[in-house]
Amino acid sequence: MTRPLRIGLYAGGGLIVVVLLAAFVAMYVLLQPERFTSLLQSRARAVGLELTLANPASPTLWPKPALELEGVSVRASGAGTPLLAASRGKLVLPWHTLMGGEARISRLEVEGARIDLDALAAYLDTLPSRPSTAGAILPAVDAGFRIERGTLLRGNELLLSDVDIDAGRLANGLPFAVALAARTADGTSYALELETTPVLARGVLTLEDAELRLSSEPRFTASLRGDATWRGGADVGASLSGRVTRQAGAPYGMLLKITPANQRDPLYVALKLDGENDRTDIRVPPIGFTEWWSGIQSGGPPTLPPLLGTIEAKTLDIGSVHMKGLRIRATPSVPAEAASTASAP
Incomplete structure (x- = not known):
């Protein structure tokens, strides 16, 4: 190799190193990691939370500034147990931040998050309660967020694993979408997707043109469309209709309605299923159902759930029990009565 060629290669290599060093320095100068971590921590403190990092944030430019x-x-x-702990995270930033623009986060991504339900409930209990007469609110979320490979725990008890949540920006009058997938402790996978346009006006929050999909592949898929409203407190209303397809049988027509609480009745969720051999027309009070389920979980005596209406099924399989001609009818004066024949295989 001639001496001029060696000098040229050294000069070229040195220039590349200088450019890389300059780019590295520019990332720190322009992105200013401490500016955005301070922004995130100040937002957390504003709602009574403390955010800490194991190491200082490091900037990157590919594929987006982050x-x-x-x-x-x-x-x-002041709490000991974190309500969320994650191995890794990423703050995605707008390109204009490279030009010294406003410190704004366009997306938050978290990987390997552990969410403690007890710690979350304890934090929510510290928040000031809103008057029952207060209207609806819509917390503005400027940045979308993503949680990957998360787990939901209650103390040391695993509730959900492989939790994946992907949500966009939440703002008044703008289309909003959220997708959630998770696996229960017994290994069953579920997925939920919601697309709607939230509109808040005069204390009333309306979810317009809502599309809701719930599935557990390949067992069933439910697709519903409609609208929902919230006026604050327990004043919630909704009307959604659609179809449920099943692997093990014919599809169902489905109607889901929510009627708000009043001076006589609690909040009710009404469900109608109309299939080839099965029909369901029931109303369930969510608060009463939660109390019933908590009693069952705590080892209380087995009782029928607090529901009103009728359930008719030509056949029903629950584990090793096979039922034929099942009919359940519950009224306000008669909590539940059932007539059925059952045989074990």
Whole structure:
């Protein structure tokens, strides 16, 4: 190799190193990691939360300007157990931040998150209660967020694994979409998707043109469309209709309605299913159902759930029990009565 060629290669290599160093320095100068981590921490403090990182944030430009986070922990102020702990995170930033623009986060991504339901419930209990007469609210979320490979725990009890949540920006009058997938403790996978346009006007929140999909492949898929409203407190209303397809049988027509609480009756969820051999027309009070389920979980005596209406099924399989001609009828004066024949295989 001639001496001029060696000099040229050294000069070229040195220039590349200088450019890379300049780009590295520019990332820190322009992105200013401490500016955005301070922004995120100040937003957390504003709602009574403490956010800590195991290591300082590191910037990256590919494929978008972002700050890589390690060892993310979020806990209520003064609490010991974090309500969220994640191995990695990322703050995706708008391109204009490279030009010294406003410090704004366009997306938050969290990987390997552990969410403690007890710690979350304890934090929610510390928030000031709203008057029962207060109207609806819509918390504005400027940045979309994503949680990957998460787990939902209650203390040491695993509730959900492989949790994946992907949500867009939440703002008044703008289309909003959220998708959630998870696996229960017994290994069953579920997925939920919601697309709607939230509109808040004069204390009334309306979810317009809502499309709701719930599935557990390949067992069933439910697709519903309609509208929902919230006026604050327990004043919730909804009307959604659609179809349920099943692997093990004919499809169902489905109607889901929510009637708000009043001076006589609690909040009710009404469900109608109309199939080839099965029909269901029931009303369930969510609060009463939650109390019933908690009693069952705590080892209380087995009782029928608090529901009103009728359930008719030509055949029903629950584990090793096979039922034929099942009919359940519940009225306000008669909690539940059932007539059925059953045989074990």
